Amino acid sequence: MYGKEIQQFLNDLAWVDDVTYYHSLRVAYLMSVFADTLEGKLLIKQAWVTRNEWVAAGLLHDIGKMRWPREILFSTEQLSAMESDNLLEFWRCEIEHPLESEKFILDFYQKTGNRFWERIAKGVAGHHENYSGGGYPYKLKGTDIPLLARGLRIFDRYTTMIEVKRYRLQAQEPESAMKEIRGLLGYEFDPYWGERILEFLPQTQSFPNLDDWLTEELKKF
Numbered sequence: 001m002y003g004k005e006i007q008q009f010l011n012d013l014a015w016v017d018d019v020t021y022y023h024s025l026r027v028a029y030l031m032s033v034f035a036d037t038l039e040g041k042l043l044i045k046q047a048w049v050t051r052n053e054w055v056a057a058g059l060l061h062d063i064g065k066m067r068w069p070r071e072i073l074f075s076t077e078q079l080s081a082m083e084s085d086n087l088l089e090f091w092r093c094e095i096e097h098p099l100e101s102e103k104f105i106l107d108f109y110q111k112t113g114n115r116f117w118e119r120i121a122k123g124v125a126g127h128h129e130n131y132s133g134g135g136y137p138y139k140l141k142g143t144d145i146p147l148l149a150r151g152l153r154i155f156d157r158y159t160t161m162i163e164v165k166r167y168r169l170q171a172q173e174p175e176s177a178m179k180e181i182r183g184l185l186g187y188e189f190d191p192y193w194g195e196r197i198l199e200f201l202p203q204t205q206s207f208p209n210l211d212d213w214l215t216e217e218l219k220k221f
Contacts, residue, residue: 002116006056006059006221007214007218009059009063009104010214012066013065017065017073019165020065023160023163024058024061024062028056028058029207029217030158030204031055032054032055035054037200049123049147052116053116053120055217056120057120057123057148058156060105060124061156062097064102064103064104065093068097069089095128098128101124102122105117105124106118124149126138126140126145126148126152129153130188131187131188131190132187145190147193153188154190154197161180174201174202178198178202
């Protein structure tokens, strides 16, 4: 029902930036497997969020980065080495990208009127909110942050840690990434869902062919 639309959005993202595209697929893959380990019920009981909404948020959470200036999106400079003007521009883009992703999805919601897109937009908008407050863009805290966003926050951070980036050629070991996340439960991350996700992550130390996975996954939408 929504697979063709999601595929087109992702095709556009891949054309602009394949690094962000594959990051999004890794996040969504982990979220899909996590949902399946709980028989797809993890969210329905808690907040009326379906498995497809959960996975779609993972796929589309960084779609707003398509609107980043190319010199920022493709920069290979480490943050510590950036000139002050470039650093300010980077953080402006970083803080605004959840809003850009939200707007991108809400524009489609307004065209279709389908609440599926509205719920994804809210989850995507909150994927950099901190559980204790102080995140961005809306400075929400605790359970005021949509459950979709609280879960996405953890999977996004973990995946970012274990990836090689343009600005960071050394990936973090999964065990180190999980330890860092555990130390931030209750501050950056929802402690309840954080514990559940940390119990799950050691089961997923490798990824399949992500393009093949996406093809099969979108058949479920």
